[in-house]
Amino acid sequence: MPLSSTLLENAVDQLATLPGIGRRSAMRLALDLLRRDAGAVHRFADAIRRMRDEIQYCNVCCNISDRPVCEICSAHDRDKGLICVVEDISAVVAIENTHQFKGLYHVLGGVISPMDGVGPEDLHIARLLERVAEGGVKEVVLALSATLEGDTTSFFLNKRLSERDVPVTVIARGISIGGDLEHVDELTLGRSIMDRKPYEQAVRR
Amino acid sequence: MPLSSTLLENAVDQLATLPGIGRRSAMRLALDLLRRDAGAVHRFADAIRRMRDEIQYCNVCCNISDRPVCEICSAHDRDKGLICVVEDISAVVAIENTHQFKGLYHVLGGVISPMDGVGPEDLHIARLLERVAEGGVKEVVLALSATLEGDTTSFFLNKRLSERDVPVTVIARGISIGGDLEHVDELTLGRSIMDRKPYEQAVRR
Numbered sequence: 001m002p003l004s005s006t007l008l009e010n011a012v013d014q015l016a017t018l019p020g021i022g023r024r025s026a027m028r029l030a031l032d033l034l035r036r037d038a039g040a041v042h043r044f045a046d047a048i049r050r051m052r053d054e055i056q057y058c059n060v061c062c063n064i065s066d067r068p069v070c071e072i073c074s075a076h077d078r079d080k081g082l083i084c085v086v087e088d089i090s091a092v093v094a095i096e097n098t099h100q101f102k103g104l105y106h107v108l109g110g111v112i113s114p115m116d117g118v119g120p121e122d123l124h125i126a127r128l129l130e131r132v133a134e135g136g137v138k139e140v141v142l143a144l145s146a147t148l149e150g151d152t153t154s155f156f157l158n159k160r161l162s163e164r165d166v167p168v169t170v171i172a173r174g175i176s177i178g179g180d181l182e183h184v185d186e187l188t189l190g191r192s193i194m195d196r197k198p199y200e201q202a203v204r205r
Numbered sequence: 206m207p208l209s210s211t212l213l214e215n216a217v218d219q220l221a222t223l224p225g226i227g228r229r230s231a232m233r234l235a236l237d238l239l240r241r242d243a244g245a246v247h248r249f250a251d252a253i254r255r256m257r258d259e260i261q262y263c264n265v266c267c268n269i270s271d272r273p274v275c276e277i278c279s280a281h282d283r284d285k286g287l288i289c290v291v292e293d294i295s296a297v298v299a300i301e302n303t304h305q306f307k308g309l310y311h312v313l314g315g316v317i318s319p320m321d322g323v324g325p326e327d328l329h330i331a332r333l334l335e336r337v338a339e340g341g342v343k344e345v346v347l348a349l350s351a352t353l354e355g356d357t358t359s360f361f362l363n364k365r366l367s368e369r370d371v372p373v374t375v376i377a378r379g380i381s382i383g384g385d386l387e388h389v390d391e392l393t394l395g396r397s398i399m400d401r402k403p404y405e406q407a408v409r410r
Contacts, residue, residue: 004276004294005269011256014249018234027295029223033253034260034269035315041257044219045250048238051216052246055239064210064239071209089209090232182233 008034060131062124063107064089072096072104079103081138085128085157087111087150090182091143098190103141106131111144111153120156128157132164141196143171145181158199169196213239265336267329268312269294277309284308286343290333290362292316292355296348308346311336316349316358325361333362337369348376 008030015026033041057063058070065071072078072092082103086092092105108123131137140161144150158168172195181189213235220231238246262268263275270276277283277297287308291297297310313328336342345366349355363373379397380389389397 004263004297005260005271007252007256007260007271008269008294010252014252017249019237020230020233025225027298028225030253030256031293031295032224034257036257038257042254044222045254047212047215047219048235049247049250051212051235052239052241052243055210055212058209064213066210066212088236089213090236092209093232182229 058107061105061107062109062127063092063105077102081136082141083128083131083137083139084141084143086143087145087181094182094184094186094189095143095193098186098193100190100193101141103139106140108144108153111147111149112156113149113152123153125157125160129160129164132161132166137166139167139169141169141171141193142199143181143193147180150181154199162199168199170199171196263312266310266312267314267332268297268310282307286341287346288333288336288342288344289346289348291348292350300348306346311345313349313358316352316354317361318354318357328358330362330365334365334369337366337371342371344372344374346374346376351378 011030011033012023012026015021015029016023018026021029033044036044055064056066056068058065058073059068060073061070063070063072067074079102082101083106084095084101084103085106085108086095087108087110089107092107095101095105106124106128108125108128110118110123112118112120112123128140132140140157142154142157144153154170161168172192184192216235216238217228217231220226220234221228223231226234238249241249261270261273263270263278264273265278266275268275268277272279284307287306288311289300289306289308290311290313291300292313292315294312297312300306300310311329311333313330313333315323315328317323317325317328333345337345345362347359347362349359359375366373377400378393379400380386380393386394
């Protein structure tokens, strides 16, 4: 049955575009929003709009940041010779929560995925190579999801980084194969950072 | 760990106010929105804002509607003597999908819930009594949730409607069609035994 209001219909359609939200859930969310006062709904819509319009990225690590150089990259007590390569900010948050890593990050903005039309040129790989070329980097730790796309990206990065004579390590496969990084528990993720291995050792059968 | 961006933080906070969405899911939704182009995110935010600002309600049944009198209330082939009382539009959609009801609706906008500070005066009950007072109503069907709040509301409505001499019925409670008997809760099963019907009546149609 079509809904009795195109305004409601549109809102439900839009909410249903969110990952993991079906039309039934979208309807529930829309009705919940309808019950709130107008000011609260404006704050909701504006927070999303402003995030998309005004968000900035750190000039060094490409992470989402409100400053030109993010807090982690400008901290004095972190090891600037150690760079941990991750997919997105949720991986940074997850790794920070383990308290096992005191280096800097590099946020790729995704992984290589031909199926989704994401190639190496769509990721912040050039900036990573630049950071290595600037010198002082003693180790690059690859901390990508243990998926086909993550492994492909790690393979590609190791190849490019090896040409630049920088040791490349991979976080230990304590994390479950096929799992998304954001769903790994902190203990396993922390252990996998402690147990990282040289790339050549990590990928041998 | 606090996020590196207050813009992202705000968006995640707002998304986490939605029912059933925790902070982790909210982060996933925010990152998904961030990956879309600006136009798509504007359409998303605007659909929600416009729904809240411009939505209207049917003057007769109080359902969400783009017209002063909704499609169902203005239809010529529906029984105007039969009013089904429901909580919200999602119940209307669910009942319409059964194709078993050809009367009109009355949308209360919720149920009486002292815990949430919702009293009878917060619901569209006065308008329901008005409709009955206008005459021509042969039966009011109460189709509220089988919860403490739903039952309280049904009790209250039956009392007020009985004073107006209109027959009040309640939708049947019992085991669900196609359900295993061993998975039915005791209350429902007990109720379905008390409300048993002659076989010939139960299997008709």
